Amino acid sequence: MATSTSWAQDVITCDLCDKAAQQFCNSCQVSFCETCIQFCNSCQVNLCETCVKKHRDEFKSLPHDIVPFLHKKTQLVFSACQEHIDQRCEVNCKECNTPVCLKCIVSGTHKGHDVEELTETHKNKIRKIKSDTEEIKAKLIPKYQKEDVEIRNKISKTKSKVDDLGNESKKVRTLWHQEVDNIFDKIDSLSQSLTEKNLNALQEYHNKIKDLISEMKTIVKQNENLFNSNKLSEVNEYQSKLNAYQDFPEHVDLELPSLRSNTDQGKELIIEIGGYRATLNQMSPPSPSADVSRLTTGIGKLMDQVRVIATIPTNYKTLLGVACVGESEAWFYGNNKTITRTDIHGTVRDTVTTTCQDKPNDISVTRGRELIYSDPNSKTVNIVRHGESETLITTPEGWSPGRLSCTRFGDILVHVYLFLLFSGSDTKNKIIRYQGQNIKQEINKDEQGNPIFKDGGKSLFMSENNNGDVCVSDVNTDTVVVVDKTGRVRFRYDGTPARREKSFRPRGIVTDALSQIIVIDNSNACLHILDQNGQFLRCVDDCGLKGPHVLSADSEGRLWVRCDRRKIKVIQYLDQS
Secondary structure (H helix, E strand, O other): OOOOOOOOEEEEEOOOOOOEEEEEEOOOOEEEOOOOEEEEOOOOEEEEHHHHHHHHHHOOOOOOOEEEHHHOOOOOEOOEOOOOOOOEOOEEEOOOOEEEOHHHHHOOOOOOOOEEEHHHHHHHHHHHHHHHHHHHHHHHHHHHHHHHHHHHHHHHHHHHHHHHHHHHHHHHHOOOOHHHHHHHHHHHHHHHHHHHHHHHHHHHHHHHHHHHHHHHHHHHHHHHHHHOOOEHHHHHOOOOOHHHHOOOOOOOOOOOOOEEEEOOOOOOEEEEEOOEEEEEOOOOOOOHHHHHHHHHOOOOEEEEEEEEEEEEEOOOOOOOEEEEEOOOEEEEEOOOOEEEEEEOOOOEEEEEEOOOOOOOOEEEEOOOOOEEEEEOOOOEEEEEEOOEEEEEEEOOOOOEEEEEEEOOOOOEEEEEEEEOOOOOOOEEEEEEEEEOOEEEEEEOEOOOOOEOOOOOOOOEEEEEOOOOOEEEEEOOOOEEEEEOOOOOEEEEEOOHHHOOOOOOOEEEEEEOOOOOEEEEEOOOOEEEEEOOOOOEEEEEOOOOOOOOOOEEEOOOOOEEEEEOOOEEEEEEEEEOO
16 A cells, blocks of 8 residues: 655745745654755844845854754743944843943943843743733723623613613603694703713723723733744834823713603693603693793704804815714715715714715714615615725615714604606605514605605605604705695695895704794705794804705704805704793
């Protein structure tokens, strides 16, 4: 029977020219090839015969112990002295904390200084590295992991408290007359705002803890690599970071709002949350004007003179969409695949490259502050997580997604359109309310079965109000259409009460904490502000808007309006004092 021999071979390369210098049989400990390999014990490098002279010439002032590879010795590499080029550093000057050669100690600048052998310095450093590493692994990481669990529990309890608060609000609501529904809509909006601040603070603290755990694990890996390092300079440069992690970051003190009310029959009803208070006398309901006065107390009112807080230039030739994130940042997109997150000072904080063939149709930000965008080619609404796009919604067959709006209660409103190539009409339009990936409601026909929105190829801009109304800029009819929770048309607004010079051309639309409707009038370069029942309140035309098209509202109640095609103006229109 024929037998075969298996050869374990390592290819050894020259450290200077990277050529494969030879093969070495681990089993027989024999080298076999035409080129012999050498090894410099002093510098701990492999050398082919061609590079031996080159190595000596390059470091000709230093001694070199060059031997055949089989006679190599693994040892510490002593660096060359900076003052005496023909010497290697063998000791460490304790006073200067630097490696030096013997000449430096005898007659050089370190004469008379206290020194120790570099091998001893190396041993001490290794001991310190191992000690630090063990303490991080045995004490600090478990300590931080315990805090990680506790903060997750706090977040869960906080979310549970928010749910309990909403349930309690619903129970009390049933004892109040339907005419004061607006008060409870305001209660829900304010409680959401207050608890969101607490959750955001907790989430930021949680992220900080996780980042510190990740940093410490990275340090552990780096330190473990230094245990067996024979490069003196790497070990000698080690700086302990132990003290930086001894104490936790400052804890977040939370003060969750509580709901207080009385429900005694025959008495004045009172309900309070945070700094908001509403009252109702059961025997004599308040007038609408008194109700509006109470609702605005402590929340804000329209300013007599609006102020431009900031003007932000963008890198887009034509800015097509804006979606605010929190109080001082927003996502922007234009005529390309990228979406950028920019702060109020114009600094770009993040950039996302979408999966769109051309550009998104719109963007929005979910209740959890995640970016979503509509892709007309794939007919999907995508969500961005950890910088990557995931399909969140696939629109019904034949329908393409257009403008988007995320509601305060977690739903997503999607304008979808259907091209009718072989009919007399242009494009069908409707709005779908999604809860997650599921269709919750379709808004397209009134009670008589007639289309709510006109056929046409222009986008529908949307925003949900505090009472559940969906407010829509129907650009194909140049009107604002408002439908209630059931999809019934409540009213239409055509801009006539504003008495502007040019015809009303509505574009971007938002609603605010006062349940007011703010809509862009593109042709008159202004904003129309309506109450939730469609009553015209005022126009904002004194802040230099030019060609306004889209807008969004930040958590501070300020409006981010696109004007001059590529700029954003941040406008304060509510008095928060």
